[in-house]
Amino acid sequence: MKKFSVSSMAYGCHAVFWWVAILTVAAEMAPAVKNLLAGLTGHHWVTKSLTAIILFSIVALVFSSREDPKDATGMVKGVIFSALAAAGLIFVFYTLHFRGIV
Amino acid sequence: MNFPLIGLHAWLGEFAALMFAWAFVELLSSTDANIRRARLATLLGVVFIGSAWLAGGFYYVEVYGTAVKPLIKEGPMPWVHSIVMETKEHVFIFLPFLGLLAYGLLQRTGDAMPENPVARTAAKYALGSLALMTGGMALLGFLVSSGFRAALEQLVT
Numbered sequence: 473m474k475k476f477s478v479s480s481m482a483y484g485c486h487a488v489f490w491w492v493a494i495l496t497v498a499a500e501m502a503p504a505v506k507n508l509l510a511g512l513t514g515h516h517w518v519t520k521s522l523t524a525i526i527l528f529s530i531v532a533l534v535f536s537s538r539e540d541p542k543d544a545t546g547m548v549k550g551v552i553f554s555a556l557a558a559a560g561l562i563f564v565f566y567t568l569h570f571r572g573i574v
Numbered sequence: 575m576n577f578p579l580i581g582l583h584a585w586l587g588e589f590a591a592l593m594f595a596w597a598f599v600e601l602l603s604s605t606d607a608n609i610r611r612a613r614l615a616t617l618l619g620v621v622f623i624g625s626a627w628l629a630g631g632f633y634y635v636e637v638y639g640t641a642v643k644p645l646i647k648e649g650p651m652p653w654v655h656s657i658v659m660e661t662k663e664h665v666f667i668f669l670p671f672l673g674l675l676a677y678g679l680l681q682r683t684g685d686a687m688p689e690n691p692v693a694r695t696a697a698k699y700a701l702g703s704l705a706l707m708t709g710g711m712a713l714l715g716f717l718v719s720s721g722f723r724a725a726l727e728q729l730v731t
Contacts (some may be wrong), residue, residue: 473674473681478696488671496664515635517663521627524667528674534638540682544696551675552703559665563657570656 478544480535484528485551491527492520493558497565501574578632584662584715586626590669592710593619594676598701613680616701620673623708627670634663642722649725654717662714669708676700 499506499516541547549568568574597615600608648656681698683693 548696563661568662
């Protein structure tokens with residue numbers, strides 16, 4: 473893990489959170505997207521999981537040599553905010569979807 | 575006989591939350607021993623949450639969709655699947671990556687933490703949020719189990 477900068481892992485987290493959130497909403501709104509995801513591995517959730525691992529690995533590798541910030545607190549707070557916002561988007565979407573609003 | 579698999583998933587997830595909470599508490603102090611133990615606890619948390627992902631994922635794909643989801647959707651608490659489970663299964667994917675970030679922080683900046691309290695602050699934020707989010711998954715899991723139980727009770731009454 474020492475090979476990867478803190479920044480590279482933070483960017484990887486941002487990328488994964490929003491990839492999963494946007495892909496989830498897109499798959500529910502467009503059956504063709506969900507079928508494509510399911511067709512790749514046999515289950516849409518498995519495809520989301522595997523692509524999340526691949527995306528994190530690529531982003532972490534690309535930015536691995538980026539210098540660490542002197543104080544990473546702001547960067548970590550940003551990642552936490554991103555996680556909560558992406559989770560909130562998923563929760564609100566499924567709540568509206570259940571109510572038949574979207 | 576699927577209960578051991580979902581039990582394993584819950585056990586691993588709850589112990590991951592415990593490991594992240596342990597690491598957070600270690601970082602309230604700043605000796606070399608605290609940092610060493612925080613690294614170990616965070617590594618264990620990442621291993622546990624990754625294993626919970628595998629165990630829960632296998633159960634979700636092989637069992638839940640055919641044996642549990644239809645009953646919940648026909649039961650008195652269909653929102654448990656449509657909102658709670660749908661949210662849980664996707665937000666859970668965030669946690670192993672947040673765990674890797676926390677472990678990476680301790681690996682990259684841990685040596686400076688005894689002399690530099692600012693370096694610990696970032697790791698404390700990451701580990702505190704991980705402990706809360708991982709613990710939150712247990713709460714969502716409880717709701718899913720409750721929805722399944724309510725559906726089964728409806729069938730026998």
